[in-house]
Amino acid sequence: MGNGDSGANHLLVVGCTVSPCLVNDILGRVSARDTDWDGVRLHVVTGKGGTGKTTVAAALALALAAGGRKVLLVEVEGRQGIAQLFDTPPLPYGERRVAVAADGGDVYALAIDTEEALIEYLEMFYNLKRAGKALSKLGVVDFVTTIAPGLRDVILTGKASEAVRRKNKDGSYVYDAVVMDAPPTGRITQFLNVNTEVAGLAKVGPIRNHADVVMSVIRSPQSAVHFVTLLEEMPVQEALDGIHHLGESGIPIGAVIVNMERSPVLLKGDLDAAAAGTLDLDQITHGIKAAGLEHDAERIAAVLAREAAYHAQRTALEAREKARLADLDGPRYELPLLADGMDLAGLYDLAQSLRNQGAA
Numbered sequence: 487m488g489n490g491d492s493g494a495n496h497l498l499v500v501g502c503t504v505s506p507c508l509v510n511d512i513l514g515r516v517s518a519r520d521t522d523w524d525g526v527r528l529h530v531v532t533g534k535g536g537t538g539k540t541t542v543a544a545a546l547a548l549a550l551a552a553g554g555r556k557v558l559l560v561e562v563e564g565r566q567g568i569a570q571l572f573d574t575p576p577l578p579y580g581e582r583r584v585a586v587a588a589d590g591g592d593v594y595a596l597a598i599d600t601e602e603a604l605i606e607y608l609e610m611f612y613n614l615k616r617a618g619k620a621l622s623k624l625g626v627v628d629f630v631t632t633i634a635p636g637l638r639d640v641i642l643t644g645k646a647s648e649a650v651r652r653k654n655k656d657g658s659y660v661y662d663a664v665v666m667d668a669p670p671t672g673r674i675t676q677f678l679n680v681n682t683e684v685a686g687l688a689k690v691g692p693i694r695n696h697a698d699v700v701m702s703v704i705r706s707p708q709s710a711v712h713f714v715t716l717l718e719e720m721p722v723q724e725a726l727d728g729i730h731h732l733g734e735s736g737i738p739i740g741a742v743i744v745n746m747e748r749s750p751v752l753l754k755g756d757l758d759a760a761a762a763g764t765l766d767l768d769q770i771t772h773g774i775k776a777a778g779l780e781h782d783a784e785r786i787a788a789v790l791a792r793e794a795a796y797h798a799q800r801t802a803l804e805a806r807e808k809a810r811l812a813d814l815d816g817p818r819y820e821l822p823l824l825a826d827g828m829d830l831a832g833l834y835d836l837a838q839s840l841r842n843q844g845a846a
């Protein structure tokens with residue numbers, strides 16, 4: 487699935503006689519919920535700045551929650567992007583239900599406040615609750631996170647991996663999946679590689695142990711890091727570089743999610759002519775006049791031809807960039823540019839599109 491196809495399930499039965507009942511049974515079970523990420527419980531969403539990480543993470547959370555599941559969407563950069571997207575007041579530091587998914591299912595959100603998380607951390611591991619409060623007043627939290635940025639990242643990734651592992655009394659998981667709206671590609675390898683980050687900071691003790699636990703979640707097959715990109719040179723390059731670096735550090739790579747894809751509005755022949763500047767201006771002028779715009783038809787035709795040339799160049803660029811992604815191993819999903827801008831309805835549409843392509 488993925489790779490931009492419609493997400494149809496494929497079943498290959500090789501040279502054997504199988505009873506129709508058995509085939510139906512297998513097909514029934516396969517098509518019931520055969521997604522690309524069965525077994526993955528931590529989805530980390532990264533990508534170049536502005537490519538749609540927050541939007542795609544939210545859409546993925548909605549997609550994963552559909553059908554009665556419970557998903558936590560975690561924001562680590564303190565920008566309240568999730569609250570804006572779901573049209574809710576700024577999130578306090580706590581897990582709040584922000585949306586109901588298609589066919590039931592809940593999306594909870596958590597905007598991690600680094601200071602609160604650090605205090606919680608000190609309390610949990612060093613029993614330093616009151617000291618933490620005092621530290622906060624003195625601005626020492628800023629100081630600690632500035633001199634030891636690795637500690638800040640361990641706290642952020644630690645919150646997410648704690649939610650991944652958290653269980654109910656009956657032993658079932660509290661969340662079916664956790665989706666993290668993560669830092670951009672340039673920082674992602676360092677951000678997730680908390681072991682290396684704290685290596686110089688703590689060789690033994692609770693921070694070290696904590697980092698080891700976090701790392702064991704992030705490196706496990708329960709995790710996948712997805713890369714959001716636009717079909718433009720820089721975002722694609724960043725995604726390719728990021729996949730390469732992350733792969734080297736042994737962290738599981740997920741999908742490439744092409745966001746804001748435009749569909750061509752001209753046919754292939756017209757696109758070629760527009761790009762080459764050989765569109766038939768007389769014919770366009772004729773068409774404009776036929777549409778009742780007699781006045782200024784030549785000027786309008788020239789403007790349209792320029793627009794068409796721009797569109798053709800853009801389409802060619804998108805095709806080139808898509809070709810650069812073609813050799814990657816994992817699934818690729820494509821999300822359209824929503825012409826009317828993002829709103830809640832659009833977010834649900836993106837979630838449905840992800841489901842149709844097998845992402846959830």
Ligand SMILES: Nc1ncnc2c1ncn2[C@@H]1O[C@H](COP(=O)(O)OP(=O)(O)OP(=O)(O)O)[C@@H](O)[C@H]1O
Binds near residue numbers: 535824
């Ligand atoms: N498929 C889409 N169609 C239309 N608009 C989109 C789409 N995806 C994202 N956007 C818009 O693009 C802008 C950037 O999206 P978003 O904030 O999700 O990106 P980001 O990668 O999280 O950015 P940052 O690096 O600043 O955190 C937003 O205005 C968002 O509404």
Ligand SMILES: [Mg+2]
Binds near residue numbers: 540541667
């Ligand atoms: Mg964002």
